[in-house]
Amino acid sequence: MMRALLLDRPGPPSSLHLGEVPRPEPGIGEVLVRVDAVGLNPVDYQIASGGHPSWTYPHIPGLDIAGVVQGTGDGPDARMPAGTRVVWHQDLRRPGGLADFVTAPADVLAVVPPRIGMTVAASLPCAGMTAYQAVVRRLRVRRGQSALVQGAAGGVGGFAVQLLTAAGARVTATASPSNHAYVGGLGATTVLDYRRADLDAALRAATAGRGFDAVVDAVSPASAAQGLLLLHHGGGLASVAGRASLDAVEPFGIAPSLHEIALGAAYTHGDDGDRADLAGMLTELLRLVDEGTLNPLPIETVRLADAPDSLARLAGRHVRGKIVVRMGQSRE
Template sequence: MRALVLDRPGTCDTLRPAELPTPLPGPGRVRVRVEACGLNPSDYQRAAYGIPEWEWPAILGLDVVGLVDTLGEGVTAVGLGQRVAFHGDIRERGGFADYALADATVLAPVPDGLEPARAAALPSAGLTAHQAVVRRLRVGKDDTVLVTGGAGGVGGFAVQLAARAGARVIATEAAHNTDHVKRLGADAVIDFRGEDIAARVRELTDGRGVDAVVDTIGSDSATANLGLLVHGGGLAAVAGRPDLNAVAPFGLAPSVHEIALGAAYLLGDHRSRVQLSIMLAELLEMAADGRLDPMLSRTVPFEDVPGALVELSGRQVRGKIVYVAS
């Protein structure tokens, strides 16, 4: 099969096309003929340091959509030719190839009418946002939510999901992305480059603060935002843990939720992996009937994936880039 491969840890401009043996699925697994695969920050991050379990040359690409091509022993829940989506295991070869293997329990059916490229924009970022907003923070209609990085993948989905839950959404972003983030559902957007985030949050909430934070930036940002929570509020940390020493013990009493999507494979059990399928199926249905914007900014062909990943590493991309097979 054709694949984009990484021969050793490095930057994504070192990816090269290669011909590799077409893989065969073992028990409980399926082979998927790849139609589309989303690009994610985890791709260039993993490329930089490698994964100990990788088979070299490695293949990146976690967010796969395609047609079930071959069934492994014992697989009965999906059928040949069925279009499915999945968030892959970071330890395995991914979707920047003609074929990819997957655990049958994580597969989600792609609804009729939802294009493969739009479906492939959802798994990593959408599942992370879903876990944060719906499963962990349980955002509701009386809540005020702060989302950092509202134009990014996770941030953009978090804004949409929180708004759909009826919450008031405050997002941080660069000023030129304000209109875009408001279209996603944010009620207010704070320019993180030119405004004092904490002061603006206090101003927008009449000094009260927020019920929940989805922090997509890192540990320093998450730590700073702990102090913006109301008593008993919650923070979902996507990119780095906050330092709880920043708030006095037994005062604000914040709940902190660490979002680690890939750990469903590394440390989770069968139930954890099934939940990936359930959540993704929900997101795909929402995208299919127009309740969720997949935020697909553009698609790229096979040969342009390395350059697009390098561009993504610059952290200036709005929405999602997806590889589409020719």
């Protein structure tokens, strides 16, 4: 048996409770991992509120997992030696990592470099890979371009600001006033209050009326629609928290590109190559952190018992950086 945070039926974070369940066994091509740390994300409470058809109850949440390989199942794909430190973004259809042990396909795991702690590793997958997919894979931002990040103080926004800055873009960001200094420290040259009445005009003024080459929206469909109208000709918008409609844009005008970022859909709608690419992207993020190009976001660590309250705080949408659950056996 093992400890786990359990969801008996779809519901809010307050319905989660500690309990014991049987320790899982790895199947063909899978590994068994002792969990050290789990990064919390909005998707954790969002999917828990409605449940998923693939779940059996009680369900264990927690998608961003860092831990140590304990053993492997059968098959040539399970080639991860015991003792290897790994991190990954879990398939949301599977039991998650808010437990002492969890299983995962071996091909989605990224190996954690020696100089990176497990708490930092667990803070990277969902937010970091979403930002990486938006900035590097889809928008392909280049030096000298102008970029906007809406919702810059959160996990995705914080990584996006850094990745855009590293690419050589001039970054404008929106955030609450209490987070302006923080977002500026990540690399944004202009930070605006998302609640100001003249936000649209202020954002246009940030590029002297030219418009942005790239927009990363991590707020809402309405915010994404606003960002779409702020693009320069040929610019692109990466939508993280709900897609905007191209209907608001005049045909054959600014000719924008619209990118919907759906990280976990690599499991449900992708193939083996797409799932292996999750490990590839995360390996690249770990390299950037290891070499100092990308800084981990501020991390608040909590106990497993505190995870429901932490998820409720995330639902309030004003958490800066990342919250990571550290399991009792973590040595950090």
